[in-house]
Amino acid sequence: MVCGFGTTSKGDKAKLYTMKNDNGMEIAVSDYGAALVKLLVPDREGKAVDVVLGYDSAEDYEKGDVYFGATVGRVANRIAKASFELNNRVYALTANDNGNSLHGGRNFYNKRMWEAKEITDKSVTFALHSPDKDQGYPGDVDISITYELTEDNEVKIHYHAVPKADTLLNLTNHSYFNLSGHAFGTVLEQEVWMNADSFTRADAQSIPTGELAPVEGTPMDFREYKAVGKEIDADYEALVLGQGYDHNWVINGAGMRMAAKMRSKETGIVMEVFTDLPGIQFYTGNFLENEQGKQGAVYKKRHGACFETQYFPDAVHKENFEGPHIKAGDIYDTVTVYRFHAES
Numbered sequence: 001m002v003c004g005f006g007t008t009s010k011g012d013k014a015k016l017y018t019m020k021n022d023n024g025m026e027i028a029v030s031d032y033g034a035a036l037v038k039l040l041v042p043d044r045e046g047k048a049v050d051v052v053l054g055y056d057s058a059e060d061y062e063k064g065d066v067y068f069g070a071t072v073g074r075v076a077n078r079i080a081k082a083s084f085e086l087n088n089r090v091y092a093l094t095a096n097d098n099g100n101s102l103h104g105g106r107n108f109y110n111k112r113m114w115e116a117k118e119i120t121d122k123s124v125t126f127a128l129h130s131p132d133k134d135q136g137y138p139g140d141v142d143i144s145i146t147y148e149l150t151e152d153n154e155v156k157i158h159y160h161a162v163p164k165a166d167t168l169l170n171l172t173n174h175s176y177f178n179l180s181g182h183a184f185g186t187v188l189e190q191e192v193w194m195n196a197d198s199f200t201r202a203d204a205q206s207i208p209t210g211e212l213a214p215v216e217g218t219p220m221d222f223r224e225y226k227a228v229g230k231e232i233d234a235d236y237e238a239l240v241l242g243q244g245y246d247h248n249w250v251i252n253g254a255g256m257r258m259a260a261k262m263r264s265k266e267t268g269i270v271m272e273v274f275t276d277l278p279g280i281q282f283y284t285g286n287f288l289e290n291e292q293g294k295q296g297a298v299y300k301k302r303h304g305a306c307f308e309t310q311y312f313p314d315a316v317h318k319e320n321f322e323g324p325h326i327k328a329g330d331i332y333d334t335v336t337v338y339r340f341h342a343e344s
């Protein structure tokens, strides 16, 4: 199903594409920003609950700056000092976060119209041409992102890109999840599990130091289900610096594997996150402040949690971090899955 989703300041008419499965799940995605706008999951009683924060129209997505449901690129997360060297050339990016470049720096992918290319009952593919020098990055890149809702209750996001020159690519989805419902309030009582023995320690500006710090014995340990709020305000350097959880965890193993889980006692809804990427930024909405959202909701600090699958932040400056370099003509192809069920 397709319907209008408002008009951008440039006069572009945005659309909203809705998909349903046979188990009562429903998702809606927009060509404005290739954003995930709605995600309905049946709770333990079978009542549909919208578990992602968002806005009512493209106009609101254009105004917003907290990345609800956003597709982020060319390089998600931070690049220190907004500059990097590739093939003996220095590239200048936009410093938009304490002198560093965050989520592309400028002319954000989530503030552009994407082209809806292939539309089926269960999937939509959005395409974006990102030209050479876009946001300061080298090389033309044709990007496509497919959102698919499967009968296994998965929201599958497939990222595909082919650069024409050597460049950096690190695409992610910045959805804020609240498994008790988008307008419920804080996620502090919801429980999180992570398949990670370590995280990338970061400085006061959230730039990794290069150290893979073991989670053992720290509030960063989610190897057993733990309430988000249990230790979030602990006097632990990483949490003090990040004002809560806002770090990259090193996902154990390689290839497609489970990275994280979250569950709500209120609704019984459980989300499992799978990815083939090495890292996941678990961000607990520490900077949300009276954000006017969809259907009159007002989102505040820690009302949602993001699970941004990614190459590690600032990997371009760290020899021991993989990616996000990609060579001309090589294929960038990665999948992240958010799978749902409800438990009694």
Ligand code: GAL
Binding pocket: 065, 066, 067, 077, 102, 206, 246, 281, 283, 287, 308
């Ligand atoms: C996260 C980032 C946070 C914050 C947020 C957007 O990915 O790690 O520090 O900038 O995006 O508000």
